Amino acid sequence: MKEISIFIDESGDFGKFNHRSPYYIVTMIFHNQESDISTALESLEQELSYLGYPNHCLHAGPIVRMEYEFKNEDIVIRRKLLMKLMGFIRKVKIKHKSFYVDRRHAEDITEATMQLSKQIDTWIKNNYEFLLPYDTVKIYYDNGQVELSRILGSVLNVLLPSVETKKVIPSDYRLFQVADFICTMKLTELKMNDHNMSTQEKRFFGGENGFRKNYIKDLKKYELA
Numbered sequence: 001m002k003e004i005s006i007f008i009d010e011s012g013d014f015g016k017f018n019h020r021s022p023y024y025i026v027t028m029i030f031h032n033q034e035s036d037i038s039t040a041l042e043s044l045e046q047e048l049s050y051l052g053y054p055n056h057c058l059h060a061g062p063i064v065r066m067e068y069e070f071k072n073e074d075i076v077i078r079r080k081l082l083m084k085l086m087g088f089i090r091k092v093k094i095k096h097k098s099f100y101v102d103r104r105h106a107e108d109i110t111e112a113t114m115q116l117s118k119q120i121d122t123w124i125k126n127n128y129e130f131l132l133p134y135d136t137v138k139i140y141y142d143n144g145q146v147e148l149s150r151i152l153g154s155v156l157n158v159l160l161p162s163v164e165t166k167k168v169i170p171s172d173y174r175l176f177q178v179a180d181f182i183c184t185m186k187l188t189e190l191k192m193n194d195h196n197m198s199t200q201e202k203r204f205f206g207g208e209n210g211f212r213k214n215y216i217k218d219l220k221k222y223e224l225a
Contacts, residue, residue, distance in 0.1 A: 003033040003136040007168075009179035011061075011187045014109045014147045023190050024112060025100040026120070026148060027183040029175050030224070032134075037092045041174060044088045051080055057171035058085060060184035064204050075204065083214070085181050090218055094178060097123065097224045098186045109147065117151045124159050127224065131160060139165045140176060185215050 012024035031037070048054060062068045063078045070078055099119045106112040124131065131137065137160050143149050157163050170176050191197050192208050205211035
């Protein structure tokens with residue numbers, strides 16, 4: 001039995017529109033269960049332990065913005081934490097795909113959900129041969145947004161055979177944290193393209209050039225078309 005796991009995370013929400021954060025982003029991480037990533041995971045855990053964060057649930061946004069448990073952490077350590085995740089992605093060549101809706105061009109929640117649903121539906125149909133060989137498609141999502149849960153249920157269950165859904169606790173799965181990381185990188189990329197990166201983001205990533213060189217360049221290599 002061949003199984004593929006899809007870890008899904010989002011950035012933004014379908015609530016009241018905020019012009020400072022107009023994007024709603026969904027990121028999917030694809031892991032063929034026949035591909036053993038245990039050695040790479042063990043190496044990542046060891047490296048995070050060296051940095052003082054053993055078995056720690058990493059959230060990219062707070063690391064960049066210096067929030068919550070990272071509010072007193074030195075920028076050098078915070079940068080290293082994200083680079084360790086980036087190194088893990090390079091090592092196992094994680095396949096991923098992001099979808100997004102610019103809510104400045106969606107009149108209401110209904111239209112935003114329709115746009116997102118159509119994007120996911122079209123992508124799956126165009127990449128059906130990629131997913132077809134698997135006997136089971138297992139979806140990992142934390143049920144953060146009711147609207148996204150409905151989209152995933154209506155699209156994936158209709159188009160794909162033998163779909164299983166599992167509610168996750170982010171701290172339990174590094175691949176879910178990788179989905180969170182890539183989602184944050186996609187948001188930052190969109191802000192960069194809008195010339196709207198914050199001063200803090202520019203400082204953390206070393207400006208737009210540093211962000212492109214250290215993150216976006218390699219993430220593009222593993223992004224599914």
